[in-house]
Amino acid sequence: MEKSSLPLNEWQSMKTQRAINRLHSFIHGAALSALFYYRSTSIAKTSSPILPHLLIFTAELTLSCIWLLSQASLWNPVARTVYPERLPGDDHLPCVDVFVCTADPAKEPSLEVMNTVISAMALDYPPNKLHLYVSDDGGSLVTLRALRRARGFAKVWIPFCRKYRVKDRCPGVYFLREVVGGGSDDHFFVEKKAIEKAYEDFKNSLCKIIAEEDVKASRDHSPIIEVISDANSNGTDSSNDDEMPLVVYVAREKRPSRPHNFKAGALNVLLRVSGMMSNSPYILSLDCDMYCNDPTSARQAMCFHLDPKLSRNLAFVQFPQIFHNIRRNHDIYDGALRFIWTKWDGLNGLIGPGLTGTAFYIKREALYGIRKLQPNANPNQVKEYYGSSNDFIKSISKIYRPNYPTNALLTDEALKKEVQLLASCSYDNGTKWGQEVGYRYFAVVEDYFTGFNLHCEGWNSVYLNPSRPCFLGSSPMSLGDTLVQNTRWFLGLSQVALSKYSPLVYGALRMSVLQSMVYAELAYYAIYFLPVYILALVPQLCLLAGVPLYPEVSSPFFVVFVFIFVSSQLKHAQEVTASGDSLTTWANEQRVWVMKSLTSYFFASVNAILEKIGLTKATFVPTSKVMDDQVAKLYQMGKYDFQAPPLFMVILCTLYMVNLASFVVRFGRVLQNGRMNEMVMQAFLPLFGVVMHYPLMEGMVLRKDGGRVSPSVSILSIVISSIVSAFAALIAR
Ligand SMILES: O=c1ccn([C@@H]2O[C@H](COP(=O)(O)OP(=O)(O)O[C@H]3O[C@H](CO)[C@@H](O)[C@H](O)[C@H]3O)[C@@H](O)[C@H]2O)c(=O)[nH]1
Numbered sequence: 266m267e268k269s270s271l272p273l274n275e276w277q278s279m280k281t282q283r284a285i286n287r288l289h290s291f292i293h294g295a296a297l298s299a300l301f302y303y304r305s306t307s308i309a310k311t312s313s314p315i316l317p318h319l320l321i322f323t324a325e326l327t328l329s330c331i332w333l334l335s336q337a338s339l340w341n342p343v344a345r346t347v348y349p350e351r352l353p354g355d356d357h358l359p360c361v362d363v364f365v366c367t368a369d370p371a372k373e374p375s376l377e378v379m380n381t382v383i384s385a386m387a388l389d390y391p392p393n394k395l396h397l398y399v400s401d402d403g404g405s406l407v408t409l410r411a412l413r414r415a416r417g418f419a420k421v422w423i424p425f426c427r428k429y430r431v432k433d434r435c436p437g438v439y440f441l442r443e444v445v446g447g448g449s450d451d452h453f454f455v456e457k458k459a460i461e462k463a464y465e466d467f468k469n470s471l472c473k474i475i476a477e478e479d480v481k482a483s484r485d486h487s488p489i490i491e492v493i494s495d496a497n498s499n500g501t502d503s504s505n506d507d508e509m510p511l512v513v514y515v516a517r518e519k520r521p522s523r524p525h526n527f528k529a530g531a532l533n534v535l536l537r538v539s540g541m542m543s544n545s546p547y548i549l550s551l552d553c554d555m556y557c558n559d560p561t562s563a564r565q566a567m568c569f570h571l572d573p574k575l576s577r578n579l580a581f582v583q584f585p586q587i588f589h590n591i592r593r594n595h596d597i598y599d600g601a602l603r604f605i606w607t608k609w610d611g612l613n614g615l616i617g618p619g620l621t622g623t624a625f626y627i628k629r630e631a632l633y634g635i636r637k638l639q640p641n642a643n644p645n646q647v648k649e650y651y652g653s654s655n656d657f658i659k660s661i662s663k664i665y666r667p668n669y670p671t672n673a674l675l676t677d678e679a680l681k682k683e684v685q686l687l688a689s690c691s692y693d694n695g696t697k698w699g700q701e702v703g704y705r706y707f708a709v710v711e712d713y714f715t716g717f718n719l720h721c722e723g724w725n726s727v728y729l730n731p732s733r734p735c736f737l738g739s740s741p742m743s744l745g746d747t748l749v750q751n752t753r754w755f756l757g758l759s760q761v762a763l764s765k766y767s768p769l770v771y772g773a774l775r776m777s778v779l780q781s782m783v784y785a786e787l788a789y790y791a792i793y794f795l796p797v798y799i800l801a802l803v804p805q806l807c808l809l810a811g812v813p814l815y816p817e818v819s820s821p822f823f824v825v826f827v828f829i830f831v832s833s834q835l836k837h838a839q840e841v842t843a844s845g846d847s848l849t850t851w852a853n854e855q856r857v858w859v860m861k862s863l864t865s866y867f868f869a870s871v872n873a874i875l876e877k878i879g880l881t882k883a884t885f886v887p888t889s890k891v892m893d894d895q896v897a898k899l900y901q902m903g904k905y906d907f908q909a910p911p912l913f914m915v916i917l918c919t920l921y922m923v924n925l926a927s928f929v930v931r932f933g934r935v936l937q938n939g940r941m942n943e944m945v946m947q948a949f950l951p952l953f954g955v956v957m958h959y960p961l962m963e964g965m966v967l968r969k970d971g972g973r974v975s976p977s978v979s980i981l982s983i984v985i986s987s988i989v990s991a992f993a994a995l996i997a998r
């Protein structure tokens with residue numbers, strides 16, 4: 266068959282998983298109906314206090330609603346494959362702009378950021394069709410100078426990678442590993458030695474820059490936009506310039522009094538500036554800590570974007586976020602976010618996965634929202650959308666041909682002025698930027714919200730999860746960082762849930778019901794805090810007070826409750842093993858889910874409500890990517906770092922102690938009084954909690970290292986839990 270007639274991509278339904286999901290959905294759903302029947306009939310008849318019964322019922326209802334929403338993503342999981350070798354020749358490939366965002370040289374070490382940039386420059390794609398834009402929200406000379414050096418190093422690195430077909434194009438990773446790829450000939454070793462030396466020099470030059478400059482983010486500066494070229498990269502030879510992608514440094518204007526809309530604001534500036542220069546039809550977006558692990562990702566993505574059957578409505582190709590610093594089956598903070606990627610498989614069978622902020626190839630046109638503008642819109646309407654720059658507006662209709670030759674910024678004063686305007690902090694004002702154009706500002710999860718809007722507008726997406734990860738990032742390695750990061754994410758999601766954009770209404774009216782259910786599940790995910798708090802507290806206190814809340818062992822409904830518990834755990838374990846993980850991962854995910862519910866989801870929900878009534882303002886504080894040796898050591902040993910915000914820790918420890926107390930104190934008495942029959946289930950809950958969260962106990966009592974629970978937190982938790990438990994025991998019947 267001819268090359269061009271073969272499909273560029275294929276999809277397969279994940280049939281076994283689909284069958285298991287649907288069967289389980291049916292059986293589990295039936296059991297839940299039985300539970301509701303029991304609750305509604307038993308509450309009316311109960312002789313014990315009604316409040317705890319109502320609370321438990323609320324918890325069960327909430328869990329069931331989220332469960333119902335979650336079924337949508339399990340309905341039709343689909344996997345995709347690509348055939349990059351069937352793509353047209355390099356001459357026919359479209360241009361790609363790569364956006365890399367960094368915000369703070371103190372939190373995001375330059376060496377890692379530059380490794381990401383270099384790995385993207387070295388993508389296996391025609392260099393004249395690749396353009397890099399580095400957004401520096403810190404407006405820092407450290408980043409600018411480091412970028413100049415990085416380009417200098419890339420000029421020797423890229424030819425080396427091409428010549429020896431190096432797969433690991435992130436130099437920091439390549440030099441960590443033993444010799445991979447390349448020939449076995451002497452030339453190779455000689456060249457490799459030279460490159461290694463160049464990399465060492467590059468690293469040393471970064472150290473020098475860091476020593477010379479102020480390593481911190483500026484919040485008050487004019488825009489700085491610079492094409493990095495030999496004119497300013499300190500005299501490396503310029504012979505192979507054609508082999509190098511364009512590299513542009515962009516620090517948008519920042520003023521303390523002006524809102525800057527965080528990452529979404531930065532990305533929109535990159536969209537405008539790049540529109541003036543390379544104006545590529547496709548954009549790869551990367552966080553500064555997410556390097557390209559497989560140089561062919563652009564070609565893989567083009568297998569969808571260039572597929573005539575898909576391309577018209579295809580907005581983006583999303584790759585999973587995979588993290589190089591996570592050890593499989595030792596992921597004590599559930600940094601891998603496995604549950605997200607399972608959902609993305611499911612969305613692959615609908616109209617496509619959501620955006621996850623990094624590692625995706627998006628179509629510029631989709632972000633511009635051009636389709637919403639009437640074809641005959643007058644110039645004023647167009648300016649209402651895109652702002653005052655005529656030059657930029659001209660670039661929109663230029664079907665991806667740049668307004669200026671790529672290097673014009675070096676010499677063209679008019680262009681210089683125009684990009685300064687486009688990167689100024691007031692450019693967005695009074696336009697549709699951030700609302701209908703570009704990345705959306707409304708919530709601190711600009712990725713989720715932008716993807717959601719694109720799907721509402723009728724765009725599709727695909728999810729590609731190849732066996733060699735295309736991108737690798739870094740995940741927080743301490744409990745504190747994890748919980749704080751999750752609080753931000755779920756605050757953003759809750760903002761959407763509580764707004765007019767709620768996927769249940771706004772989404773359901775604009776996309777398929779199943780697709781909107783998946784968006785809704787994520788938007789409302791933080792509500793998990795409610796059932797988890799109830800189930801971590803109410804049965805335990807009632808156990809102490811001697812109030813039964815569950816059916817007796819002899820009741821037929823006892824089996825229903827046991828079944829529901831076992832069935833949900835088994836389903837979780839099945840999904841974990843189907844993803845190739847072990848049961849340790851099951852336990853880790855269970856534990857972290859409870860910890861997140863009690864802290865991150867709780868505070869995210871509270872803050873979303875406070876923000877809704879105008880009492881706070883959500884912010885995006887970037888996660889630190891600085892690797893603390895002690896923290897890393899604890900993680901390697903599989904030990905939690907409990908040096909998290911004290912408020913979080915007091916909540917976790919107090920609830921742990923209440924569970925422990927209720928089980929220990931009361932279980933003995935239950936045995937004595939022979940009330941085993943009615944209290945078994947209630948005694949099981951705290952037992953399960955105490956066993957699953959044993960690491961907390963260890964952190965409070967046994968550990969002496971730096972990651973233990975602070976003694977003050979332990980003492981406070983013991984005091985609070987004793988008061989609460991004693992109070993419950995006092996009212997015992
Ligand atoms: O004002 C800001 C804040 C952040 N960033 C950059 O945004 C990226 C992501 O920030 P990070 O601190 O790593 O946040 P995470 O929570 O780890 O990021 C996840 O969640 C974000 C919000 O949902 C997404 O944007 C990201 O792509 C996704 O990886 C980094 O490159 C930052 O430099 C900016 O450019 N400007």
Ligand SMILES: [Mn+2]
Nearest residue numbers: 552554739888
């Ligand atoms: Mn990150």
